[in-house]
Amino acid sequence: MNGIKEALEYIVGLRKPEIVEINGERYSDKELRRICHNPKAKVIGMTTLTSLVDYIKANVDCMDDKMIIHVQSPTKVALYSNLDLDRVREYLVEVDASVPEFLYGRYYDHESFLIALQSKFINNSDRELLLKFAGTVEDKSVATYGDDGVTQKATIKTGVASKTDAIVPNPVKLRPYRTFIEVEQPESAFVFRMSQDGSGGVKCAIFESDGGAWKNTAMKNVKEYLQSELADMPQFTVIS
Structure with missing residues (x-):
């Protein structure tokens, strides 16, 4: 029975959708999905702020007129595009700081x-x-x-x-x-x-x-560093 049911659903799925109008509103008897050809680049991984700045200034990849650099934490920074027509951002770069491990609270x-x-x-x-x-x-x-x-x-x-x-x-x-x-x-x-x-x-x-207050200070330092390094490139907005 399951095989017959799946076969029938497959056959119905091949049928073109019927569009009907009721009280001035248009309805479809099938769920429609928009076909969108909007490929995105694969994110690049980095470990230093210097590498991010060098990548941006080298202008090796085409970028939007407006870009966002998000300081997400003391050890993570991301580079995004602005919203496209589909309200989607392109995630271009992820920078994860390489810091030495020390376990606080451990003897x-x-x-x-x-x-x-x-x-x-x-x-x-x-x-x-x-x-x-x-x-x-x-x-x-x-x-x-x-x-x-x-x-x-x-x-x-x-x-x-x-x-x-x-x-x-x-x-x-x-x-x-x-x-x-x-x-x-x-x-x-x-x-x-x-x-x-x-x-x-x-x-x-x-x-x-200190209740984690150092994190705010660190993120502020990272933001100010990037703003200084990219001062002549106003299309890049740095947020934290």
């Missing part, structure tokens, strides 16, 4: 944390403070003091044979690589915490504490 072992601070954060006074503190803290000393969730103490080495008690720096302002390398990396506040593993070794973590 790293002592050595991994020190390496990450030096390779994934821009140098500033608080980064140097953390490097100095975390680099001199003594194992098995973090948990020997009271911890009220805000203030921690640890024993640090101040010389070849001398030690002293110190308060763990908190909060700290750092500038990790979190957006495109061409723009200034936003500085924001972090909560720095230390803990101990099962063998008494030191573990370190930083927690974001």
Whole structure:
């Protein structure tokens, strides 16, 4: 039965639609689909703002008189055309920033944390403070003091044979690589915490504490960079 039903539906589908007029309105007895020949280019993937600017200025592809550059996030920018006659935009370029991975809120072992601070954060006074503190803290000393969730103490080495008690720096302002390398990396506040593993070794973590405000700053920096680089090309509108 199913085969007969499908055969009948196929035969009916071959029939031309009938157009009728009722009370001044025109109706069709079949669903009609508009045939539109409006091919779109395949999106190009990039990783830097410089590559996007170079692509635009090279004028290698035909573009509309009005184009939109959308800063979608601190790590993503898209290039679109304006609306065509079918109210469709052409998605030409997608730029995804390549930023080093760092897991905020995760405890790293002592050595991994020190390496990450030096390779994934821009140098500033608080980064140097953390490097100095975390680099001199003594194992098995973090948990020997009271911890009220805000203030921690640890024993640090101040010389070849001398030690002293110190308060763990908190909060700290750092500038990790979190957006495109061409723009200034936003500085924001972090909560720095230390803990101990099962063998008494030191573990370190930083927690974001600015409510994500850095994202707005980063997107603003990206927008201003693109506006500056394309200042002589007013057909490109940058939004964020």
